Amino acid sequence: MSTVDTALHVALTLVAPPMLLGVVNKTKAAFAGRVGPPLLQPYYDLARLSRKGMVFSSTTTWVFVAGPVVALVTTLAAAVLVPFGARGAALSFAGDMILFAYLFGLGRFFTVAAALDTGSAFEGMGGAREATFSVLAEPALFLGLMVLVRLSGTSSLSTMLGPGLAHHWGVMGASLVMVVASFVVVLLVESSRVPFDDPNTHLELTMIHEVMVLDHSGPLFGVVLYGAAMKLFVLGALVVRLVLPMDTAHAWSDWGLFALGMIGLSIGIGVVESVMARLRMRQVPNLLVGACLLSAFGIVLLAR
Amino acid sequence: MTLHLILLAIALTGVSGLLALLVPRAHGARVATATLLVGATAGAAGAVLALRGEAVRRAWPWAVPGGALSFRVDGLAAMFLLQIFVIAALGAIYGVGYFSDEQQPQHARKVRAFYGLTTAGMSLLVASANAVLFLVGWEVMALAAFMLVSTDDEDPVARHAGLVYLLSTRVGTLCLIAYFALLRSVTGSFSLDVAALDAARPVSTALFALALAAFGLKAGVMPLHIWLPGAHANAPSHVSALMSGVLIKMGIYGIVRAVSLFVAPPVWWGGLVLSLGIASAVLGVLFAIGQHDLKRLLAYHSVENIGIILMGLGVAMLGRAFGDETLFVLGAAGALLHTWNHGIFKALLFLSAGSAVHAAGTREIDRLGGLSKKMPATAGAFAVGAIAICGLPPLNGFVSELLVYLGLARACAATPGPLFAAGAIGAPALALVGALAVACFVKAYGAVFLGEPRTEAARHVHESGPAMLGPMATLAVLCVLIGVGPVLVAPALDRALVSIGGSGAPVRSAAPLSLLTWIGAPLLFVIAIGVIWAYRRRVASRAQPTWDCGYAAGTARMQYTSSSFAEIIVGLFSTVLRPERSAPKIDALFPAASHFHSHVPEVVLDRAIAPTFRVTGRALASLRWMQRGSVHLYVVYVFAALVLALLVFR
Numbered sequence: 001m002s003t004v005d006t007a008l009h010v011a012l013t014l015v016a017p018p019m020l021l022g023v024v025n026k027t028k029a030a031f032a033g034r035v036g037p038p039l040l041q042p043y044y045d046l047a048r049l050s051r052k053g054m055v056f057s058s059t060t061t062w063v064f065v066a067g068p069v070v071a072l073v074t075t076l077a078a079a080v081l082v083p084f085g086a087r088g089a090a091l092s093f094a095g096d097m098i099l100f101a102y103l104f105g106l107g108r109f110f111t112v113a114a115a116l117d118t119g120s121a122f123e124g125m126g127g128a129r130e131a132t133f134s135v136l137a138e139p140a141l142f143l144g145l146m147v148l149v150r151l152s153g154t155s156s157l158s159t160m161l162g163p164g165l166a167h168h169w170g171v172m173g174a175s176l177v178m179v180v181a182s183f184v185v186v187l188l189v190e191s192s193r194v195p196f197d198d199p200n201t202h203l204e205l206t207m208i209h210e211v212m213v214l215d216h217s218g219p220l221f222g223v224v225l226y227g228a229a230m231k232l233f234v235l236g237a238l239v240v241r242l243v244l245p246m247d248t249a250h251a252w253s254d255w256g257l258f259a260l261g262m263i264g265l266s267i268g269i270g271v272v273e274s275v276m277a278r279l280r281m282r283q284v285p286n287l288l289v290g291a292c293l294l295s296a297f298g299i300v301l302l303a304r
Numbered sequence: 305m306t307l308h309l310i311l312l313a314i315a316l317t318g319v320s321g322l323l324a325l326l327v328p329r330a331h332g333a334r335v336a337t338a339t340l341l342v343g344a345t346a347g348a349a350g351a352v353l354a355l356r357g358e359a360v361r362r363a364w365p366w367a368v369p370g371g372a373l374s375f376r377v378d379g380l381a382a383m384f385l386l387q388i389f390v391i392a393a394l395g396a397i398y399g400v401g402y403f404s405d406e407q408q409p410q411h412a413r414k415v416r417a418f419y420g421l422t423t424a425g426m427s428l429l430v431a432s433a434n435a436v437l438f439l440v441g442w443e444v445m446a447l448a449a450f451m452l453v454s455t456d457d458e459d460p461v462a463r464h465a466g467l468v469y470l471l472s473t474r475v476g477t478l479c480l481i482a483y484f485a486l487l488r489s490v491t492g493s494f495s496l497d498v499a500a501l502d503a504a505r506p507v508s509t510a511l512f513a514l515a516l517a518a519f520g521l522k523a524g525v526m527p528l529h530i531w532l533p534g535a536h537a538n539a540p541s542h543v544s545a546l547m548s549g550v551l552i553k554m555g556i557y558g559i560v561r562a563v564s565l566f567v568a569p570p571v572w573w574g575g576l577v578l579s580l581g582i583a584s585a586v587l588g589v590l591f592a593i594g595q596h597d598l599k600r601l602l603a604y605h606s607v608e609n610i611g612i613i614l615m616g617l618g619v620a621m622l623g624r625a626f627g628d629e630t631l632f633v634l635g636a637a638g639a640l641l642h643t644w645n646h647g648i649f650k651a652l653l654f655l656s657a658g659s660a661v662h663a664a665g666t667r668e669i670d671r672l673g674g675l676s677k678k679m680p681a682t683a684g685a686f687a688v689g690a691i692a693i694c695g696l697p698p699l700n701g702f703v704s705e706l707l708v709y710l711g712l713a714r715a716c717a718a719t720p721g722p723l724f725a726a727g728a729i730g731a732p733a734l735a736l737v738g739a740l741a742v743a744c745f746v747k748a749y750g751a752v753f754l755g756e757p758r759t760e761a762a763r764h765v766h767e768s769g770p771a772m773l774g775p776m777a778t779l780a781v782l783c784v785l786i787g788v789g790p791v792l793v794a795p796a797l798d799r800a801l802v803s804i805g806g807s808g809a810p811v812r813s814a815a816p817l818s819l820l821t822w823i824g825a826p827l828l829f830v831i832a833i834g835v836i837w838a839y840r841r842r843v844a845s846r847a848q849p850t851w852d853c854g855y856a857a858g859t860a861r862m863q864y865t866s867s868s869f870a871e872i873i874v875g876l877f878s879t880v881l882r883p884e885r886s887a888p889k890i891d892a893l894f895p896a897a898s899h900f901h902s903h904v905p906e907v908v909l910d911r912a913i914a915p916t917f918r919v920t921g922r923a924l925a926s927l928r929w930m931q932r933g934s935v936h937l938y939v940v941y942v943f944a945a946l947v948l949a950l951l952v953f954r
Binding site (some may be wrong): 053054055056057058059060061062063064065066068069070072073074077091093094095097098099101102103105106108109112113115116117118119120121122123124125127128129131132134135137138139141142143145146149150152153154155214215218219220223285292296299302303304 | 673674676677680683687690691694695696697702705706709710713714716717720724725727728731732733734735736738739740742743745746747749750751754755756815816819823827830831834835837838839841842845846847848849850851852853858860862863864868869870871872873876
């Protein structure tokens with residue numbers, strides 16, 4: 001990929017994520033019959049937070065500030081490995097899919113540790129849920145990745161989701177449909193959206209991600225929000241590329257297709273959040289096991 | 305030169321603690337530690353030389369039937385020797401601060417004596433090329449380690465742990481003797497340095513099964529791990545580090561050697577080893593999550609990591625069976641590097657856990673908490689170990705797991721059949737293990753070091769001294785070094801692979817090792833910059849109590865404990881874990897004070913092994929008269945059995 005593409009890749013990763021949240025909120029407002037906040041509201045929020053002061057719990061240590069920072073940096077590093085549309089990733093090598101998944105693991109380690117650092121029962125509860133649900137999401141992700149490994153014969157995301165993908169849809173579409181469904185579940189649970197977690201809720205007992213960051217404030221809370229948006233963007237890019245596997249052969253139309261895909265994905269998430277309620281906490285594992293099974297069926301279909 | 309250094313090391317480490325018994329008590333610790341350090345340095349130098357040069361073979365006659373003082377230090381042996389000497393030396397330095405004569409007047413001398421003997425026994429067995437010599441090293445290691453496990457012999461729990469370990473290691477040795485006897489009947493000698501055997505013969509299957517049982521018991525492969533949690537938890541922490549970091553790897557060494565005797569192992573051998581690996585890894589980490597004894601939790605993680613090593617080995621064997629050299633390189637390099645890595649980060653975790661336990665006086669995770677404020681160095685060391693053991697980038701655990709993953713992905717891309725199945729099952733299983741490990745270690749780290757102290761003892765802790773922190777810092781640096789610069793260890797891996805039948809294809813050609821430096825180093829740098837920025841902002845900001853959603857009277861006891869953190873996962877997997885709970889039953893209007901207790905037992909030992917032993921014991925009650933407890937009588941039995949054997953098998 002060219003230098004322009006790389007620059008665009010990094011620039012999009014840095015600038016675009018809050019826009020997704022804006023689209024999601026607009027969609028939800030439209031469903032509710034409201035005008036809703038401006039599309040750029042998430043950017044205004046980040047700007048506002050960056051100007052505020054911070055309050056820290058005297059219980060906390062350096063781990064508390066490391067949580068948001070590590071989560072953001074690891075997401076940024078993972079973004080470099082994911083192909084945005086047909087243009088490939090900025091960096092790719094055999095096994096980058098494993099680094100991709102494990103970078104999120106590193107981010108999760110510090111996010112949960114930061115929550116436990118406050119000594120608050122609520123934040124411990126959120127951390128326990130985050131750690132537990134990722135235990136079930138991780139096999140679902142890897143089962144799906146194994147389907148792609150099987151189809152493409154490589155373990156590099158850029159090749160797995162590269163030019164051959166459109167052809168695989170023609171041959172083994174059934175498997176790929178299951179992988180898409182399973183990845184959407186992983187996307188929703190990892191980025192804490194409905195039906196797993198409600199980013200708008202204000203009842204601490206029922207939250208996952210929001211309840212882990214109760215004590216973060218000011219610019220550091222801005223880092224948390226920005227990192228969460230970027231995680232949605234990066235995981236979303238994976239789904240978008242799977243659903244829109246075509247290559248248009250022109251750089252700008254490829255990028256345009258990717259942008260359309262991401263906007264479509266945000267609208268989709270907005271629709272889900274408008275028409276569905278959050279699941280009860282004890283039902284979440286069932287859905288995640290279902291996602292694992294879907295991907296597993298996808299693999300079984302390839303065993304011939 | 306190489307071999308002389310290693311023999312010197314075996315001799316010096318072996319006598320280190322015994323020598324100290326001859327000098328006045330006041331100098332004992334210094335003499336023992338200095339002797340062991342000189343020996344270990346010589347041995348490590350010898351191992352490094354062996355990793356850089358050709359394999360060394362040397363034999364002297366020995367007046368023992370079937371025995372020969374024959375040694376072989378090739379790449380594989382050198383890798384294990386280096387690990388033994390480095391970790392034994394660091395553990396001995398740690399022991400000076402942790403287990404001194406002033407603190408443990410009853411036990412310190414004993415522990416030093418058997419610590420040195422265990423080290424010598426392990427290095428002897430690794431360097432030996434003769435079955436009888438191997439057995440001598442094996443038994444010295446196993447019995448000296450028994451004395452170490454039951455160090456605290458006034459404590460019935462420690463005595464029980466020692467007894468379970470002793471029984472397991474006896475069974476293992478029996479299998480080992482049978483294995484060597486069978487091997488001799490095939491090859492005609494007790495030499496272990498034999499040419500390739502034919503795996504298709506039925507006797508080969510028996511050899512493989514015996515080796516797997518004998519060495520699997522030592523390595524702690526599920527379900528043969530029953531001795532491991534108790535032994536690691538009750539031994540002094542530097543001994544736990546030695547046992548978990550190195551001693552159980554002797555089982556891995558044995559399995560690797562046994563398997564590499566055969567040119568092309570059948571597919572099902574590889575499949576079996578991979579399946580055992582998956583079972584050990586998944587069940588090991590699941591049981592770990594349920595523990596509330598910090599050192600028991602770490603012990604179950606040894607079962608998990610032995611599983612990951614076996615998964616790599618299984619991939620390598622499948623590669624051998626299908627003639628796929630790259631698959632062999634990925635699997636074997638992953639297994640061997642993980643053997644090193646686990647030695648490093650598990651020793652680090654046991655040493656830092658020991659430091660915390662030493663300061664607070666309890667191993668109960670739920671009675672600790674908030675230690676990182678008073679013990680920042682110990683907490684930092686534990687954090688490094690925790691991230692490394694979860695296999696997270698950019699530390700060393702990630703590199704070896706990446707190699708295993710690459711092998712599994714390569715298998716998954718192969719033509720449908722056993723290879724594809726191995727990859728399609730193995731990779732998601734490893735991902736599950738990774739996520740569970742993150743949950744378990746963030747729980748342990750958070751509950752022990754973060755938050756508020758849960759007891760007065762945890763509030764009044766002090767940081768350990770330099771003798772304990774120095775070895776921890778060294779191990780932490782090794783975790784980062786191998787993680788960020790894995791090419792540094794690639795030559796050693798290449799050398800080891802050649803000695804177990806590799807064609808010489810370098811690891812670097814199969815995996816993007818040098819790229820990891822270009823990713824890991826910037827990642828660490830950017831994270832460091834970000835954390836420093838955020839920390840400076842923090843110092844300049846206001847401090848308040850934790851905002852507990854408006855609740856003003858929060859206490860340290862209301863924090864999430866390790867048991868509450870693990871509760872959902874333990875519940876999800878309760879069919880396997882069988883958690884025991886005793887919850888208070890509230891039936892009156894004004895209930896009395898009550899207690900809640902939850903516990904995840906050792907299911908295999910409690911539900912399978914112990915009942916089997918009880919039933920067998922009852923069935924054999926009529927033979928009780930033979931067991932008089934008199935040593936003379938047992939010597940007569942041995943003699944009679946020997947005569948009988950000579951008459952029958954002559």
